[in-house]
Amino acid sequence: xARTCSIADAxxxxxxxxxxxxxxEVLLGCRRFDQIVQQTGASRDILxxxxxxxxxxxxxxxxxxxxxxxxxxxxxTEAAKSLHTVLLTLMEWGDRHxxxxxxxxxxxxxxxxxxHAQVVCEHCHQPVELGESRxxxxxxxxxxxxxxxx
Amino acid sequence: xARTCSIADAxxxxxxxxxxxxxxEVLLGCRRFDQIVQQTGASRDILxxxxxxxxxxxxxxxxxxxxxxxxxxxxxTEAAKSLHTVLLTLMEWGDRHxxxxxxxxxxxxxxxxxxHAQVVCEHCHQPVELGESRxxxxxxxxxxxxxxxx
DNA sequence: CCCGGTGAGTCCAGTTTTCCAACCCGGTGC
DNA sequence: GCACCGGGTTGGAAAACTGGACTCACCGGG
Numbered sequence: 001x002a003r004t005c006s007i008a009d010a011x012x013x014x015x016x017x018x019x020x021x022x023x024x025e026v027l028l029g030c031r032r033f034d035q036i037v038q039q040t041g042a043s044r045d046i047l048x049x050x051x052x053x054x055x056x057x058x059x060x061x062x063x064x065x066x067x068x069x070x071x072x073x074x075x076x077t078e079a080a081k082s083l084h085t086v087l088l089t090l091m092e093w094g095d096r097h098x099x100x101x102x103x104x105x106x107x108x109x110x111x112x113x114x115x116h117a118q119v120v121c122e123h124c125h126q127p128v129e130l131g132e133s134r135x136x137x138x139x140x141x142x143x144x145x146x147x148x149x150x
Numbered sequence: 151x152a153r154t155c156s157i158a159d160a161x162x163x164x165x166x167x168x169x170x171x172x173x174x175e176v177l178l179g180c181r182r183f184d185q186i187v188q189q190t191g192a193s194r195d196i197l198x199x200x201x202x203x204x205x206x207x208x209x210x211x212x213x214x215x216x217x218x219x220x221x222x223x224x225x226x227t228e229a230a231k232s233l234h235t236v237l238l239t240l241m242e243w244g245d246r247h248x249x250x251x252x253x254x255x256x257x258x259x260x261x262x263x264x265x266h267a268q269v270v271c272e273h274c275h276q277p278v279e280l281g282e283s284r285x286x287x288x289x290x291x292x293x294x295x296x297x298x299x300x
Numbered sequence: 301c302c303c304g305g306t307g308a309g310t311c312c313a314g315t316t317t318t319c320c321a322a323c324c325c326g327g328t329g330c
Numbered sequence: 331g332c333a334c335c336g337g338g339t340t341g342g343a344a345a346a347c348t349g350g351a352c353t354c355a356c357c358g359g360g
Binding site for chain 3: 331332333334335336337338339340341342343344345346347348349350351352353354355356357358359360
Binding site: 002003004005006007008009010011012013015016017020021024025027028038039040041079081082083084085086087088089090091092093094095096097098099103104105106107108109110111113114115116117118119120121122123124125126128130132133134135136 | 152153154155156157158159160161162163165166167170171174175177178188189190191229231232233234235236237238239240241242243244245246247248249253254255256257258259260261263264265266267268269270271272273274275276278280282283284285286
């Protein structure tokens, strides 16, 4: 049997192609179907399917903003909004390891500087490094090796 | 044309189904094909394709550890190791928003506490909130709205 | 020598997804 | 009347995924 963990569960919801890009757009402020289609590059039918799934999963809210003809906007829920950190961390990784050259999109933090996301331990506030953490299994079998050696 | 950003570029590499789960396993210490198959639940076929792609992309290194018969292990490169923060952030999100109840997998930080990943601004060390950052387009059109309102 | 097992895949047939383009429908602007 | 817009749906072809069987090389036991 496969390992149970929230990574797998999260990917059930947001792991399909286009889903994260659609969420990126909504978090950037896009609300309308056609806008999201355009900015992501997904085909309309796929995007319609993805958005419906996200609404069902409670990540988006579909709001009617016009009666005749009926028109809808997609708004992020709290769950979607907190995905923002995942997106930033992923973007940071992409900037460093996939995209050579200057990052195509940059965020500015409220502190005035260009935002670089850093992941720290909530308790001791030290940056998280692979070697400094150990996975512990709760359900299922325990994890034997954690540190990735050479 | 679609928005250019490192999220999309990163997803080209690690966005396919099973890829992140395979990387999770390698980062947890799994090195062998059959182990990864078992822990992820992917079919052997797909997993072979994904691992090859990851090797090509420079995230994994395929090392022969036995001559007769030839046997290989997959080792994470630096690029893969630094994905660890993405995985942790994603797991944290899944624990909070997808999985009710206790998290199925828990990490322990070197500080002795259970690890909860937090994303902070590298400069001012404040936790990143959606409302506190603004996206700035470099290439392509600028971003008009950034804050997700109600 | 034969049997079974292991590790790392490959092959195959059948199902499911994805993709693209075209179409639809209600309403608006000209 | 006619084109256009937003928000989809439909259809058919192409690609991806699935599970299981198969391969190949070697090892160990009886």
